[in-house]
Amino acid sequence: MGNPTINDVARVAKTSKSTVSRFLNGYTVKKETEQALRSAIKELKYHPNVNARRLVKNHTRAIGIVVDDIANNFYSDILRGIEMVANSHGYQCIYYSRTSNYQGEYGFMDLAQERQVDGLILVSFLKRSRGLIEKVKALSTPIVLIGDTNKNDSVSSVDVDNEFGIREVVHYLHRIGHRKIGYISGPEEFSSTYWRRKGYEGALENLHLKSDPSWIVASNWSEEGGHRAMRELLNINGITAVIASNDETAIGALLCANELGYQVPLDISVVGFDDIPVSKWVYPPLTTVKQPLYQMGEKAGLELIKKLNGEKERLPERLLIKPKLIARQSCRNL
């Protein structure tokens, strides 16, 4: 009827349950007992009850990965990265989708508080609700954040080096001859908007390129927003390239240019940021900055596991991963 327990295998292997337990946990037992144990386990189809084990061990060897929405596969490489390092350290991953869950946005906190997981990785590129960080810090569970985070959050986090990424773009454009470069910025509430724009402005200054406030137009990271912003930028005399602070915006810009009779990259170059899957399918294939998602996942996983392995009181760390420029066909050599 019920499932076989450790007692059952002790009985058929003619030994005690502590020996069985020890064997199961990797302690050495005599050759003969080992064989008896193995055959008993096979015969009974025994599998340890993980709930009992977790109860006494007071840890689960599982980490919770909470995403805004499982249906959003922008993250998928991050998840792969986390799963990779988690598994190789003996941890299981369990996923929690914030938006689709009826316990609501904070439901994931129960995962930790009810001791279903040992630690949490929170991956989110959406705007965080105010107070999320505070709530999360109150958790006694180790946690690391991936995504749009601030320096002073005092929670461990990993993010792309946004400033570096855009700086690379400017340098690239400069190298291939561009001198008057426009910029489509993102929504102010994201710190990555700040850092990306800083990368743009810093690089311009570094290269002694001219700059002008009117060359930066604010937008909202949507295709339609990119479209509008591009129309403004196209009015600027002598502009040869525009950098959009994300790919959707860049695609909107592409579309706008086309509609207005500009040829990309002949008449104007455009570059994006993120390297979302479609960016290579649009026409022309978009030059962009690839977010190092897999590595971000790895780093976050590693950081969490370090915390879990005794280094509990380790200070919050903020890891910035350098992204890579992917040159495709949306920029012209001048």
Add this chain to the structure above:
Amino acid sequence: MGNPTINDVARVAKTSKSTVSRFLNGYTVKKETEQALRSAIKELKYHPNVNARRLVKNHTRAIGIVVDDIANNFYSDILRGIEMVANSHGYQCIYYSRTSNYQGEYGFMDLAQERQVDGLILVSFLKRSRGLIEKVKALSTPIVLIGDTNKNDSVSSVDVDNEFGIREVVHYLHRIGHRKIGYISGPEEFSSTYWRRKGYEGALENLHLKSDPSWIVASNWSEEGGHRAMRELLNINGITAVIASNDETAIGALLCANELGYQVPLDISVVGFDDIPVSKWVYPPLTTVKQPLYQMGEKAGLELIKKLNGEKERLPERLLIKPKLIARQSCRNL
């Protein structure tokens, strides 16, 4: 130091632990005790230890959702559907990604055997390894399959009504004037290949349309395969439409037609199957059959929950959900 337990709550609320437990499990208690309990719980930040509870209750109120690969978001609406009904019945979902997991392809079976979940939903459109079904049937855990399944698997499953879907396509094409229709079939190892082709042949017969074995060309559900198949089909004299048995193939066909100087839909109409996200972005936007993913998820979740709720010995059921034709611009009215 440690986490607060039910005993602590009892102590500060000045009641007994059995009362606390009863309260936590939804039995009615006096108004005053309820208040005392609530404030004690809040004060201590008490959260029940789910592992202890699962141990004694011998169920977890969790269902495992195993997918081929979390990174593949073709499924995402299925997942949403499952999560929706699971949550509304008090079940938690935990995801397991087969390919990315180091325990290997069958690692998900431990989820059940170690009693981490009460039931399993296996969603897979990839080719299943031989023996998977057998292994899964040996599990004492309730299970339902989503995807490419056979009638005689004797496991509950839900799938699209493939035959119906393609039949709809043929009728649609017939209605707008097409009479000579080609078909690009899929890999033989999928039962959906069989049913879709059956839908094509059946509809032709129904409508007293001419048919010919050479109008059906086998392919492999890849873009490149669709490309090759289309080249053959385009040689047939007087053909006005071709049905591809999935969207990738259809896109390959589109590309091929373009390269060969045919205009879609002017010179030839093409329709796909699946309604993958890109299908609306290609040129021209692809007419296709939308898989009812969300509903499939719902149905599967419901079926599993029925099994879990006592109806354990219910016979395996096979649910076929009717898909819907999405008419876009890749077909011409003749």
Add this chain to the structure above:
DNA sequence: ACACTATCTGTAAACGCTTTCCGTTTAATC
């Protein structure tokens, strides 16, 4: 033969909860 480690094994308590049993208190109804 002996003592002496070094391995291996069994006993029992513990983990945090649910549940049952039963006797007691409290409140509601007539």
Add this chain to the structure above:
DNA sequence: GATTAAACGGAAAGCGTTTACAGATAGTGT
């Protein structure tokens, strides 16, 4: 004031593990 029903307390057993601790067994050197 008597009767009934609802809520409660306390104790105890049990869920399936792990883990001291102490006991047994084997292996070694004298």
